[in-house]
Amino acid sequence: MSVKNKILLINPYYGKWPVWLPAFLLSCKANPDITWLIPTDCDIPREAPDNVIFVKSTLQALSKTASDVTGLNIDMQRPYKLNDIRPLFGKIFGEELKDYDFWGHCDIDVIFGDIRSFITDDILNNHDVISARKGAISGHFTLYRNVEKINKLYLSHPIYQKAFLSPTSFYFDEVGMTEVIKKDQADGAGLRVYWPDYLLNFKETRKKKPSYVPKVLNHWRWHDGKLFEEGDKGGEIMYLHFMTWKKTLQHCFVDYKKNPRQFYISYTHISERKTPLPADFAKIPVSRIVPSMFR
Numbered sequence: 001m002s003v004k005n006k007i008l009l010i011n012p013y014y015g016k017w018p019v020w021l022p023a024f025l026l027s028c029k030a031n032p033d034i035t036w037l038i039p040t041d042c043d044i045p046r047e048a049p050d051n052v053i054f055v056k057s058t059l060q061a062l063s064k065t066a067s068d069v070t071g072l073n074i075d076m077q078r079p080y081k082l083n084d085i086r087p088l089f090g091k092i093f094g095e096e097l098k099d100y101d102f103w104g105h106c107d108i109d110v111i112f113g114d115i116r117s118f119i120t121d122d123i124l125n126n127h128d129v130i131s132a133r134k135g136a137i138s139g140h141f142t143l144y145r146n147v148e149k150i151n152k153l154y155l156s157h158p159i160y161q162k163a164f165l166s167p168t169s170f171y172f173d174e175v176g177m178t179e180v181i182k183k184d185q186a187d188g189a190g191l192r193v194y195w196p197d198y199l200l201n202f203k204e205t206r207k208k209k210p211s212y213v214p215k216v217l218n219h220w221r222w223h224d225g226k227l228f229e230e231g232d233k234g235g236e237i238m239y240l241h242f243m244t245w246k247k248t249l250q251h252c253f254v255d256y257k258k259n260p261r262q263f264y265i266s267y268t269h270i271s272e273r274k275t276p277l278p279a280d281f282a283k284i285p286v287s288r289i290v291p292s293m294f295r
Contacts, residue, residue, distance in 0.1 A: 004033070005101040005124040007143065010089045012039040013108055014059050014079045020109075020249060021045065022256040023222070023263060023270045027112040027239075028052050030225030034115055036106075037096060047256050065092050066164070074164050083139055084163050086173035090144060090151030097146050102130075104143035105173065110200075111220070111240045111265055113227025118199050118238040119143070127192045129181060132199040132238060133210075137177040140241045141200070153180050203235035213242050213267070218274045220265040240265060 018024075028036055029049035039057035048054065059076050066074040069091040076082065086105040090097065097103050102124060119130055124143075128150055132141040144150045154160050154172075157180050163170035170176060184191040198205045201213060220240050221228045228236055242249060242265070251269035254260060263272050 005121055006099060007034045007102045007104065007124075008037055008093075008097055008100040009034060009104045009106045010037045010093055010096075011106050011108060012057065012059075012062055012079075012082055014041050014057075017042050017045075018108065018246075020111075020252045020270055023111055023252055023254045023265070024108055025049060025052060025256055026254065026259070026263075027110075027222060027225075027227075031112060031115050035100075037093065038108075045256075062092070069094075070164065072161060072164055077167055080169060081167070083174075084170050084172040084176075086139065087154035087160075087177050088164075090146060094151075100146050102143045103146050104130075104141065105139065107140040107241060107243070109241065109243055109246060110140060111222055111227060111242075111270075113222070113236065113238050113240075114225050115238060117226075117236075123194055127194040129191065129193045129195075131193070131195040133174075133195060134198050134205075135195055137174050137181065137195075138200075139171075139173045140243075141239065142173075142177075153177070153184075156180055156183070199238040200241050201229075201237065203229045203237055204233050211241075211243065213240070213244050215245075215248065215267040217266040217268070218264045221262065222265065223262045242267070 025045070025048055028051060032051055034051065036052040037055065038052065039055045039062060041056070041058050044054045044056070059079060063074050063076045066085050066088055069088065074085065076085070085092075089105060090103055093103065123130065128145040130143040132138045154177065157163075157176050159170075160172070160176065163172040163176055181191060181193055185193065198210045201210045219230055221230055226236055227238070227240060228234060245267045248267050249269065253269060253271045254263045260272050263270055264274050
């Protein structure tokens with residue numbers, strides 16, 4: 001009988017909430033057997049799902065905890081530096097992780113589909129590391145088995161101290177940990193890794209770069225907790241990561257409290273219904289936008 005694994009995704013977030021937060025939270029709510037932990041200095045949303053835990057925190061406080069568990073003087077001066085200490089989360093959040101089988105890190109510029117339909121308990125039972133990126137660790141979604149050996153993997157990288165202490169970004173969560181894991185595999189140390197394919201953005205990725213999301217309208221549809229790429233070659237995907245849209249995705253016409261069953265994701269906006277829009281929609285002043293067009 002398959003064991004039901006408990007997963008905690010950890011995503012510290014500091015600064016200002018993005019406009020698409022309601023859609024992000026709806027996509028988390030539709031994955032009730034996964035928990036998110038979000039330490040933040042932002043105002044805690046009044047409306048949020050039970051499986052998303054917000055904790056008041058500061059970047060300085062997290063730096064101190066990271067310093068305490070490593071014995072290093074870690075002093076993060078900007079939120080982006082968090083990417084380098086993600087491999088430490090198993091140690092930093094050890095108390096919060098006591099009842100969980102896996103911990104992971106993710107981004108907030110994503111909309112999740114049905115995670116458990118892609119990462120089953122059979123996969124979890126037979127692997128120690130699961131990444132949404134083919135052949136590499138993904139900063140926007142990776143899971144680690146919550147055991148001491150895995151939580152200390154970062155120690156085997158020769159420059160981990162430099163990566164944690166330097167003000168420069170080392171992309172240690174992705175580049176550094178990929179190097180650690182590939183060396184472990186080459187040495188035959190027995191680390192079980194699952195990263196056979198890309199699980200994000202496009203159903204077919206052989207001729208596309210999954211990290212680049214083009215400026216398209218109504219191209220992804222979230223429906224009852226599942227996420228679909230529209231079109232003849234589309235299909236269900238695990239999540240959409242729109243890192244290249246941070247300057248153009250300026251509007252979210254999805255109300256978390258209304259709990260819609262469906263919404264569309266475009267490079268300029270997220271809306272409950274598919275809408276014909278001009279190519280320069282992102283330049284339209286907010287005062288001229290009629291929300292009823294999108295709901």
